[in-house]
Amino acid sequence: MISIKPLRLTRSYALFFGFLFMLLSACGNKTEKEKEDEKSESETEVVEEDNxxxxxxxxxxxxxxxxxxxxxxxxxxxxxxxxxxxxxKVVNAGLSGETTSGGKNRIDWVLKQNVDIFVLELGANDGLRGIPLQETRNNLQEIIDFVREENPEIKIILAGMQIPPNMGQDYTSGFRNIFPELAEKNEVELIPFLLEDVAGNPELNQTDGIHPTAEGQEILADNVWIVLKDMLEK
Structure with missing residues (x-):
């Protein structure tokens, strides 16, 4: 059974998540044109055939x-x-403010190109908005199913996320458990907590208290690399 460390809600973590809830809307209030511009930059990138x-x-x-x-x-x-x-070749198909529902709606677009390894990092915005847990779980499952239907040989990594107990302990623990449970059910690799060693540390986050600085992103990369490196070596 896959286990994950519970989030220790220190003062720094509380401050981090307080700012996170406040500025969540700012990340999601981009115009449709801005979103389309981001799509065109990240999702239509031409990748060399031998990569x-x-x-x-x-x-x-x-x-x-x-x-x-x-x-x-x-x-x-x-x-x-x-x-x-x-x-x-790495392709960045991240979109600020994205939820699992939004991701499910655009997954067919990003898979127009051939993909060998798929890293799924969605769910935090669901949890902060109090979206029903089953809905988040179902959306993530549908994304995984769609990816595998498009390419049964694709390798999938799921990035885990945690939220503060604002929604109640049952919701918080239920949300945290979605990721290891889906990873086990679908036999995909799991990054236990993408923001490990970054969340709640003001020195590793921008002035909004939410988004990692360049140094914080280095740590996120290390958290991902622990799982991804083994997959590449295999």
Whole structure:
């Protein structure tokens, strides 16, 4: 049975999540044109035919909200891959403010290209908005199912997330358990908590208290790399 460390709600964590709830809407209030521009930049990238593709599908954490180009963790992963001379191309399909429902609606678009490894990082915005747990679980399951229907040989990594107990202990623990349970059910790899060692640390987050700084994104990349490296070596 896959286990995950419970979130310790320190003062720093409480401050982090307080800011997170306040600014969640700001991440999701982009115009449709801005969203389409982001799609065109991240989802229609041309990938060399001789490269295998790793696609990161997520929200503002994946998109690198507030940072310069190249500072988000998927781009840092690309640097790690290049340093090892591995034949993989990273595609960043992160979209700020994305929910699991929104991700389910656009997954067919991002899979127009061939993808070898699919990293699914969605759910945090669901939890902060109090979306019913079963709805979040179902949406993530449908995304996984769709990806596998498109390519049965694809390798999938699911990024785990946690939320504060604002919605009650039952909701908080139920939300946390969605990710290891789906990983076990679908036999996919799990990143237990993407924001491990970053959430709640003001030195590793931007002034909004939510989004990791470039240094924080380096730690996110390390959290992902622990799982991804083994997959690439295999």
């Amino acid at each position: 295998s593709v790793i696609l990161f599908f997520g929200d503002s954490l994946t998109a690198g909200y507030g940072l310069d180009q190249g500072e988000a963790f998927p781009e840092i992963i690309q640097e790690k891959i290049d340093s090892l001379n591995l034949n993989y």
